[in-house]
Amino acid sequence: MRPGPVLGLLPFLVFIGIFLLVPTVTVVIGAFQGDDGGFSLDRVRALTEETPMRALRESLLLSLSSAAVGSVLGALLAYLVVTAPPTSVMRRAVTAVCGVLAQFGGVTLAFAWMATLGFGGLLTNLLADVLGRDDAGSAWLYELPGLVLVYTYFQIPLMVIVFLPALEGLRPQWREAAVNLGASTRQYWFQVALPLLRPAFLGSALLLFANAFAAYATAAALVSQGAPITPLLIRSALTSEIVLGQANFGYALALEMVVVVAIVMALYAWLLKRTSRWLS
Amino acid sequence: MTGSTTWRVLRWVLLLAFGLFFLLPLAALLDFSTKVPGTGERTGEAWRTLLDDPTLTEAITTSVLLALLTVVGMVVLLVPTMIWVRLRVPRASRLVEFLCLLPLTIPALVIVVGIKNVYAWVHYFMGDSALTLTFVYVVLVLPYAYRSLDAALSSIDAVTLAEAARSLGASWLTVIVRVITPNIWTGVLGAAFISVALVLGEYTVASLQNYETLPVVIVLLGKSDAPQSMALSLASILFAAVLLVLLSFLDRRRRTSGGK
Numbered sequence: 001m002r003p004g005p006v007l008g009l010l011p012f013l014v015f016i017g018i019f020l021l022v023p024t025v026t027v028v029i030g031a032f033q034g035d036d037g038g039f040s041l042d043r044v045r046a047l048t049e050e051t052p053m054r055a056l057r058e059s060l061l062l063s064l065s066s067a068a069v070g071s072v073l074g075a076l077l078a079y080l081v082v083t084a085p086p087t088s089v090m091r092r093a094v095t096a097v098c099g100v101l102a103q104f105g106g107v108t109l110a111f112a113w114m115a116t117l118g119f120g121g122l123l124t125n126l127l128a129d130v131l132g133r134d135d136a137g138s139a140w141l142y143e144l145p146g147l148v149l150v151y152t153y154f155q156i157p158l159m160v161i162v163f164l165p166a167l168e169g170l171r172p173q174w175r176e177a178a179v180n181l182g183a184s185t186r187q188y189w190f191q192v193a194l195p196l197l198r199p200a201f202l203g204s205a206l207l208l209f210a211n212a213f214a215a216y217a218t219a220a221a222l223v224s225q226g227a228p229i230t231p232l233l234i235r236s237a238l239t240s241e242i243v244l245g246q247a248n249f250g251y252a253l254a255l256e257m258v259v260v261v262a263i264v265m266a267l268y269a270w271l272l273k274r275t276s277r278w279l280s
Numbered sequence: 281m282t283g284s285t286t287w288r289v290l291r292w293v294l295l296l297a298f299g300l301f302f303l304l305p306l307a308a309l310l311d312f313s314t315k316v317p318g319t320g321e322r323t324g325e326a327w328r329t330l331l332d333d334p335t336l337t338e339a340i341t342t343s344v345l346l347a348l349l350t351v352v353g354m355v356v357l358l359v360p361t362m363i364w365v366r367l368r369v370p371r372a373s374r375l376v377e378f379l380c381l382l383p384l385t386i387p388a389l390v391i392v393v394g395i396k397n398v399y400a401w402v403h404y405f406m407g408d409s410a411l412t413l414t415f416v417y418v419v420l421v422l423p424y425a426y427r428s429l430d431a432a433l434s435s436i437d438a439v440t441l442a443e444a445a446r447s448l449g450a451s452w453l454t455v456i457v458r459v460i461t462p463n464i465w466t467g468v469l470g471a472a473f474i475s476v477a478l479v480l481g482e483y484t485v486a487s488l489q490n491y492e493t494l495p496v497v498i499v500l501l502g503k504s505d506a507p508q509s510m511a512l513s514l515a516s517i518l519f520a521a522v523l524l525v526l527l528s529f530l531d532r533r534r535r536t537s538g539g540k
Contacts, residue, residue, distance in 0.1 A: 023393075254393040
């Protein structure tokens, strides 16, 4: 092979190397370095201390619950969309809104929920009027339950986007075939459709999990102090100069994050391969 | 019979519930941004003075410039590479795909943690400007741009087009710029739209590198002038919505105008 044509890839490879691979390698090396620069497991071992462990637990809990709620409700919404004719206004509106909410930054979504359920928010005031309470009890929005709610707000649309193609791949002929063979609607769903959709559903749910685990902007905009979850702990490791060595601890935390997301994404890729056998 | 009626009613109830869930926070933004804090009065003050604050207009300019530069960077880097892989080095296609989708596995937050040394060099060569964020942003938009371009490239017969052009004496540059690229125009536009939307909403890298882009300023404003930050949030969501609706029209045209 002449090297000629391969050289054309050089600019791309160099760019990716500098701006994606070098930072990643820096994180990995930094995580296994001691304060003197030599090899050390101190930083990785520090991950098992109480604060990072609690943050990880809360992060996993947040990702799990928002992915579970998001995937179930998102699949339901996707089904409502897919049973409408492809040209209907409803279908277009839902997919457009989902695109915006799933892909456009989390900061604005955090503010939208502050305007809804924060202090003096629309729903807060409404509930206060109806229930006759003063609007003091609304701090929960800035804690874990609030994060789950706000994350769900972008998880459901993401689920619609990634799960819709699988639902569209469900051919009407399969249902006809099942009915011809004497299956009831219930049997069709439980013995044909759901087994076919299961890998796609699980795969999408994993994607949602990774999405929530890696998300930073929404949480950062909602929670300005403290670090209840791993991404925010990374923020305080990067910005605080109070505790010596904190900045370097960020490397270990970042590595932890990559490992979790990589495991989830690998499972996702594997499930995706199984899905494409039938539904594509 | 009754089953289908029940289903139709249930369907509309569910759709209504979803609609309420998604529209309520947006309505709340509008409500909050037009309210005088502490009283029940209405005012358009926050919206009227939106463009008076120099910090704000500066942030908007920065974000728009970043979006444009990112699109340029993405197109210059990715379009020729992807065409080249199709035409000349198909065995590298898995590698390029893997690298392009890698930012989905390596979150922006991790890149920020590890990029200090790289940016020390960038600042050394190019000065300390918010526009240097372009480099990271090109990486962050790669997965989305890749999917859009890949779909467009798969729907044309690039190899035959290139062979025809080459046999007529075209150089490789001509093949890429004047033959293939015009044929994947919708894919390029789609990649550009999604990049613009992502960059305008990007907070993670900008805030941790201490640059004042639009989302960063929205968060800062949230502490001093809440109604205005709400107005700005709503305005930027609507802007992104317009962009992505335009994108969906492109997508439909591509689907209806043939292709595999």
